[in-house]
Amino acid sequence: MDYLKKGNAIDAAQLFITKHFPNCDGALLAGSVVRGEATDTSDLDIVVFDNNRMTSYRESFIAFGWAIEVFVHNLTSYKQYFDEDYKRAIPSMPRMVSEGIILKDNGIIDAIKEEANQLLEIGPEEWSQQTIKTKQYFITDALDDFIGCSNKAEELFIANALAELVSEFVLRTNRQWIGQSKWVVRALLQYDETFTQQFINAFDIFYKTGAKEQIINLVDKVLEPYGGKFFNGFSIGK
Known part of the structure; x- marks a missing residue:
C-alpha cells in the first residue's frame, strides 16, 4: 500500500x-x-x-x-x-x-x-493489601482452572488470562508501570530482564508443547512472597 x-x-x-x-x-x-x-x-x-x-x-x-x-x-x-x-x-x-x-x-x-x-x-500508586489479596485470589482461581483443565481450546484462553494477571501482579506489587499488548513485555523487561525471560519461556513451552509445569512453577514463585495461593477466607463485597 x-x-x-x-x-x-x-x-x-x-x-x-x-x-x-x-x-x-x-x-x-x-x-x-x-x-x-x-x-x-x-x-x-x-x-x-x-x-x-x-x-x-x-x-x-x-x-x-x-x-x-x-x-x-x-x-x-x-x-x-x-x-x-x-x-x-x-x-x-x-x-x-x-x-x-x-x-x-x-x-x-x-x-x-x-x-x-x-x-x-x-510511578503508579501503591496497591493496598486488600487489592493484593484480591489479585492473589484471582490468580489462584485461574491457576487452579489451568491445572485442572484438559480441553486444549480452554487451556489457551486460561493461559492468556494467567499471563495478563501475573504480569500485572508482578509489576504493580513492585510499583512499576504496566502496559497493554506489546507494552506488557516492554514493561516487564524494564523491571527485570531475567524474570521476563523466565516468563516468556514458560508460556512459550506451553503454547508449543502443552506442558504446564513451567507456568505452574512460575506462578507459585510469584505468589510465594505473599503466602502462596489464596482461596480460603477470600471475601469481596461482604
Missing part, C-alpha cells in the same frame, strides 16, 4: 502539522519512530496542543507516506489524560509527551514535558 512507502518521519510529521494544524501552540512526534523501534507497519504518533480546541480528540490519517495517529489537546485537557493514565498505571500520554520530539513550540512544551517526566518518575 502507498502509505507503507515511508520517507523521513520528522519531515512528514512537520508537513502534517503545517497542513492540518498550522495555528497550534505546540506539537510532538512520539512513538516507535522516536524510540528507534519502527517497523514496516509503524505509524506516526503526533501529539498536538491547540488552545483553540474545546475538547480533546484522536484522529487517524494517511498522509505524506505514513499512517498517522494524532492526539489533539488544548492546554488543560491533557491533564485529565495524565490523571487517568496514572490511575490505571498505564502512562500512555505521559510517555508520548516525555519522549516526544518537538515539531512546533510556542513556549508551552517544556512545562508540559516536565509534568510528564515528574509523573513517570513517581
Whole structure:
C-alpha cells in the first residue's frame, strides 16, 4: 500500500502539522519512530496542543507516506489524560509527551514535558493489601482452572488470562508501570530482564508443547512472597 512507502518521519510529521494544524501552540512526534523501534507497519504518533480546541480528540490519517495517529489537546485537557493514565498505571500520554520530539513550540512544551517526566518518575500508586489479596485470589482461581483443565481450546484462553494477571501482579506489587499488548513485555523487561525471560519461556513451552509445569512453577514463585495461593477466607463485597 502507498502509505507503507515511508520517507523521513520528522519531515512528514512537520508537513502534517503545517497542513492540518498550522495555528497550534505546540506539537510532538512520539512513538516507535522516536524510540528507534519502527517497523514496516509503524505509524506516526503526533501529539498536538491547540488552545483553540474545546475538547480533546484522536484522529487517524494517511498522509505524506505514513499512517498517522494524532492526539489533539488544548492546554488543560491533557491533564485529565495524565490523571487517568496514572490511575490505571498505564502512562500512555505521559510517555508520548516525555519522549516526544518537538515539531512546533510556542513556549508551552517544556512545562508540559516536565509534568510528564515528574509523573513517570513517581510511578503508579501503591496497591493496598486488600487489592493484593484480591489479585492473589484471582490468580489462584485461574491457576487452579489451568491445572485442572484438559480441553486444549480452554487451556489457551486460561493461559492468556494467567499471563495478563501475573504480569500485572508482578509489576504493580513492585510499583512499576504496566502496559497493554506489546507494552506488557516492554514493561516487564524494564523491571527485570531475567524474570521476563523466565516468563516468556514458560508460556512459550506451553503454547508449543502443552506442558504446564513451567507456568505452574512460575506462578507459585510469584505468589510465594505473599503466602502462596489464596482461596480460603477470600471475601469481596461482604
